[in-house]
Amino acid sequence: MDRYSVIENKNKREIVLLKGFPCIWGKCTFCDYILDNSESEEEINKVNLEVLEKVTGKYKVLEVINSGSCFELPKETLQRILQIIKEKNIEKLFLESHWCYRNRLDEMREFFKIPIVFKIGVETFDYNFRNIVLNKNAKFVSPEEVKKYFQSPCLMVGIKGQTKEMIEKDVEIALNYFSHAAINVFTPNSSNLERDEQLVKWFKDKYSFLD
Numbered sequence: 001m002d003r004y005s006v007i008e009n010k011n012k013r014e015i016v017l018l019k020g021f022p023c024i025w026g027k028c029t030f031c032d033y034i035l036d037n038s039e040s041e042e043e044i045n046k047v048n049l050e051v052l053e054k055v056t057g058k059y060k061v062l063e064v065i066n067s068g069s070c071f072e073l074p075k076e077t078l079q080r081i082l083q084i085i086k087e088k089n090i091e092k093l094f095l096e097s098h099w100c101y102r103n104r105l106d107e108m109r110e111f112f113k114i115p116i117v118f119k120i121g122v123e124t125f126d127y128n129f130r131n132i133v134l135n136k137n138a139k140f141v142s143p144e145e146v147k148k149y150f151q152s153p154c155l156m157v158g159i160k161g162q163t164k165e166m167i168e169k170d171v172e173i174a175l176n177y178f179s180h181a182a183i184n185v186f187t188p189n190s191s192n193l194e195r196d197e198q199l200v201k202w203f204k205d206k207y208s209f210l211d
């Protein structure tokens, strides 16, 4: 697995995919990334410290993700990230968290002491699709509620059952309410959800400017 990468187009940054303790929720119907979770702190830190060695600080921006939330990273990993921020002159961090930790985000801000863009897996602003079909357990109603805590919603497109109208509304919200957003196209995995190829094609044509 490639756990280090550099994003060279929009919002240039280095990105690391770290290992974490089990996701606090772990029940989203589309998710099999939690297979990367581990209960062995030693194993987690070993993997993470190796990956973090690759960070150069070339864009002074670092994104740290794991298959869950940043609150599921062990202390030793967090300490190493902090050291790297200082050593490589990182000025901005992107971190990701589930909705359930929304009242704890400042703990990370106080710990790292640099600006943090907090990402959240919203998947869609359609309440029923998010919470019933995707079982996301993120029970906010409006984008304003999300914006109170998070700067960058992650959206998912291309799952069977999603509609064009839902996606259009989601993109409109992302563009009008938030400074950042990420849109992922669903890739078939070991979950039971299926990809809607026609919907993906329509999305790629209509929203190519977002690439």
Ligand code: SF4
Residues within 6 Å of the ligand: 023, 024, 025, 026, 027, 028, 031, 032, 033, 034, 067, 068, 069, 098, 121, 136
């Ligand atoms: S919150 Fe994220 S990591 Fe956890 S089960 Fe849902 S999609 Fe997977």
